[in-house]
Amino acid sequence: MYVYDDFDRTLVDERVREFRDQVARRLSGELTEEEFKPLRLMNGVYLQLHAYMLRIAIPYGTLSSAQLRTLAHVARRYDRDYGHFTTRQNVQFNWIKLEELPDAMADLADAGLHGMQTSGNCVRNITTDQWAGVAPGEIEDPRLWAELLRQHLTLHPEFSFLPRKFKIALTASAHDRAAVRVHDIGLRMHRNGAGETGFEVIVGGGLGRTPFIGKTIKPFLPKRDLLSYVEAILRTYNQYGRRDNIYKARIKILVHELGAEKFAREVEEEWQSIRDGALALDPAVVAEIATRFRYPDHELLDDNPPELRKARTEDKRFRLWLDNSVANHRLPGHAIVTLSLKPEGEPPGDATARQMDAIADLADRYSFGEIRVGHEQNLALPHVAQRDLPALWRALDEIGLATPNVNLISDIIACPGLDYCSLANARSIPVAEEITRRFKDLDLAHSLGRLHINISGCINACGHHHIGHIGILGVEKNGEEYYQVTVGGRADENAELGKILGPAVPYGEIADVVEDIAAAYLELRERPDELFVDTVKRLGVEPFKERVYATR
Amino acid sequence: MPLVKAGRVIEDRFVRVLDDAPVPDGVPVILPAARLLADARELVLRQAPTGVIWPNDRRVAELLPYLDWIALVALVFPTFRDGRAYSQARLLRERHEFRGELRATGQVLRDQLLFLHRAGFDAFEVTKEKDTAAFAEALQRYSIFYQPTGDGRPSALRARLSRGPSSTVPERQAFVR
Amino acid sequence: MTSPLQQKLKVTGPVVITANRLGDGAVVYRSSDGTWTTELAAAAVVTTTPAATELLTAALADRLRAVDAYVAPVQVSEQGVRPGNLREWIRCNGPTVAFPGQR
Numbered sequence: 034m035y036v037y038d039d040f041d042r043t044l045v046d047e048r049v050r051e052f053r054d055q056v057a058r059r060l061s062g063e064l065t066e067e068e069f070k071p072l073r074l075m076n077g078v079y080l081q082l083h084a085y086m087l088r089i090a091i092p093y094g095t096l097s098s099a100q101l102r103t104l105a106h107v108a109r110r111y112d113r114d115y116g117h118f119t120t121r122q123n124v125q126f127n128w129i130k131l132e133e134l135p136d137a138m139a140d141l142a143d144a145g146l147h148g149m150q151t152s153g154n155c156v157r158n159i160t161t162d163q164w165a166g167v168a169p170g171e172i173e174d175p176r177l178w179a180e181l182l183r184q185h186l187t188l189h190p191e192f193s194f195l196p197r198k199f200k201i202a203l204t205a206s207a208h209d210r211a212a213v214r215v216h217d218i219g220l221r222m223h224r225n226g227a228g229e230t231g232f233e234v235i236v237g238g239g240l241g242r243t244p245f246i247g248k249t250i251k252p253f254l255p256k257r258d259l260l261s262y263v264e265a266i267l268r269t270y271n272q273y274g275r276r277d278n279i280y281k282a283r284i285k286i287l288v289h290e291l292g293a294e295k296f297a298r299e300v301e302e303e304w305q306s307i308r309d310g311a312l313a314l315d316p317a318v319v320a321e322i323a324t325r326f327r328y329p330d331h332e333l334l335d336d337n338p339p340e341l342r343k344a345r346t347e348d349k350r351f352r353l354w355l356d357n358s359v360a361n362h363r364l365p366g367h368a369i370v371t372l373s374l375k376p377e378g379e380p381p382g383d384a385t386a387r388q389m390d391a392i393a394d395l396a397d398r399y400s401f402g403e404i405r406v407g408h409e410q411n412l413a414l415p416h417v418a419q420r421d422l423p424a425l426w427r428a429l430d431e432i433g434l435a436t437p438n439v440n441l442i443s444d445i446i447a448c449p450g451l452d453y454c455s456l457a458n459a460r461s462i463p464v465a466e467e468i469t470r471r472f473k474d475l476d477l478a479h480s481l482g483r484l485h486i487n488i489s490g491c492i493n494a495c496g497h498h499h500i501g502h503i504g505i506l507g508v509e510k511n512g513e514e515y516y517q518v519t520v521g522g523r524a525d526e527n528a529e530l531g532k533i534l535g536p537a538v539p540y541g542e543i544a545d546v547v548e549d550i551a552a553a554y555l556e557l558r559e560r561p562d563e564l565f566v567d568t569v570k571r572l573g574v575e576p577f578k579e580r581v582y583a584t585r
Numbered sequence: 586m587p588l589v590k591a592g593r594v595i596e597d598r599f600v601r602v603l604d605d606a607p608v609p610d611g612v613p614v615i616l617p618a619a620r621l622l623a624d625a626r627e628l629v630l631r632q633a634p635t636g637v638i639w640p641n642d643r644r645v646a647e648l649l650p651y652l653d654w655i656a657l658v659a660l661v662f663p664t665f666r667d668g669r670a671y672s673q674a675r676l677l678r679e680r681h682e683f684r685g686e687l688r689a690t691g692q693v694l695r696d697q698l699l700f701l702h703r704a705g706f707d708a709f710e711v712t713k714e715k716d717t718a719a720f721a722e723a724l725q726r727y728s729i730f731y732q733p734t735g736d737g738r739p740s741a742l743r744a745r746l747s748r749g750p751s752s753t754v755p756e757r758q759a760f761v762r
Numbered sequence: 763m764t765s766p767l768q769q770k771l772k773v774t775g776p777v778v779i780t781a782n783r784l785g786d787g788a789v790v791y792r793s794s795d796g797t798w799t800t801e802l803a804a805a806a807v808v809t810t811t812p813a814a815t816e817l818l819t820a821a822l823a824d825r826l827r828a829v830d831a832y833v834a835p836v837q838v839s840e841q842g843v844r845p846g847n848l849r850e851w852i853r854c855n856g857p858t859v860a861f862p863g864q865r
Contacts, residue, residue: 040741044729051726062826071666072696080829082853084787115862130786184731190703191675194668271672306680311733318742383862451849452857462859512847
């Protein structure tokens, strides 16, 4: 993970000082709300239903144990003892007072954390997948490139007032866990015919009101050209993105209206003027940043050590968790452990301050002090020695972080919804909680296999419902909460948007509908290992629609 | 609207000429874009400086034929949230090497002054009287800049290279657990 | 629910003016004496568009204490004043779900 130097630290401190001044000028009335709002948004400060919400960036989802303890401290000192991890690898606090925000931000800055550009019409947190750097088969660690981009795009004077928000994601695996095809810019690291590593550049993906899968405008971009090419895209967007209609202001609309080819040509023309200028990444610059990327000093270990073998044989609950929550590491004798933040009946993606502290301790003990945040709203410990798995599991089990439902139907991804968010039409958390109760039987959940439910409380799609295997969108009908269901969405390299199942159903029935879909899948699948999303692909929506709406 | 240049409030010596009004002799003027383009052949002969106010939805490349003799380009922020003129400014300064006055007009507020300065603006029609006093403070808010622009401030990347290996900063533990 | 901040004003039943307190974001209601209260029971209730407009205009002018004021429906009965829809219920009473680890 990247460790700040004094330049990075100074920038964050200066930002805190600036914001403290801006808050003071707002509280005194010198700044109107209209003038202050974009400024606070650029520090991740929203005004929600009940209170201000602070969104803190966790760059590419990598967190140190010291940083996680700082989050716990902020939760306790300034909030209500918990935080929420989001679909963009950020963390949110829901109850912070504006008056106390500068102090909270100063505390965060001590650990190199901040809310810069987690909102506003600027480039947001750059995400990758939570297994970056440790997944087997990855070409290289994409986080180095994410960090180079992050720095270049932080407080960029030209791109701080874009037409709309801008989201970038990177992946370096064949299996895209970062959903790069539904981002404004998606970057897929891969090798060309000559064996060189570079980026496929995909532009104009996005969810929300008008979802789009992104278009490849450059199949292979050499590493050297990463910053200049992204600069060219942003300059094109800044100048020509629509500013007349907030719902048509994302780059996906510009790409769609111009056409991908014309858009690519505009970018290319701009890029030709700058590709050999100051933004060309020479190896010395990259190497310099790389010196602050710290990697654990892993022991040389063998796979399947005796501690593991023993526990696997003797403890059925451990085995269940092992098979579900533990993934292969690129190094033998090691493992990636996912901590499910989706226990039965609880808000998905939340962790208490007490849990955060405990996870920090476990990270120090078992994971070289490193934690990952996934956009599935779970956490991960990326560097665990296999021999430590039994002890780690016991510790996690004790604090409610070992529910073996990762990637299963009860591992739900949900936005905060109408319980918290002023944009929402309907609630999402109680819907998620009820679904986890219906599928608490782990045998049932396991028999259903990998099945992602995504819930959004409104069309802004923060729950990414369009790419859910089952997508649930909260809508309002005559003052009542209704839910529209889609099936068959996916966000990986075969990205596809879900298809509408039928008419929206009321709040009281949505969990029943999910049960009916699950039952239909068990009936319709060709074999037990045909994934739900593949059954939908094979048969289409109709057979599911028939069964779900037969009695509705 | 006070005009700030080189950190001070100054008298604006440029006169805004509207659309079809006659262009006064011997006086620095700022003309609308259409006027400059239509009358360039006469305007280039003027003794006094000529400037143009350029809309934020037109390519600045159209100004290329005139950049070696016009004295001032005024760019527009209809609201401070409309950031198109930042790109225009950088293109004029860095791509086309415009050396005259680059003036920010429209809604120009204190909290964007540093961004404006970094983008190449050197004159500011500041919206709020009070913000003129804070101009110097606004420019000094940050000492670290990640990205190079045409303003000559060294980027962090370059500064790191030139100073050699440095130690990282351990996380401060300023709070009690 | 379309954000109430984008509504065109048309009052057909009892309403209050509500906003968020600037300093801490807490939900507040406009009282008839021109102050803000966190208690719905102490809010000024009006039933006509002109009255609501007047109350809203005064509230919007008070930018120093409250942010994003708008007109919200209420129900009036012998039990008193209640929030008029789910969104206002949640604003008044808090999230309908427990915090993590509270159950």
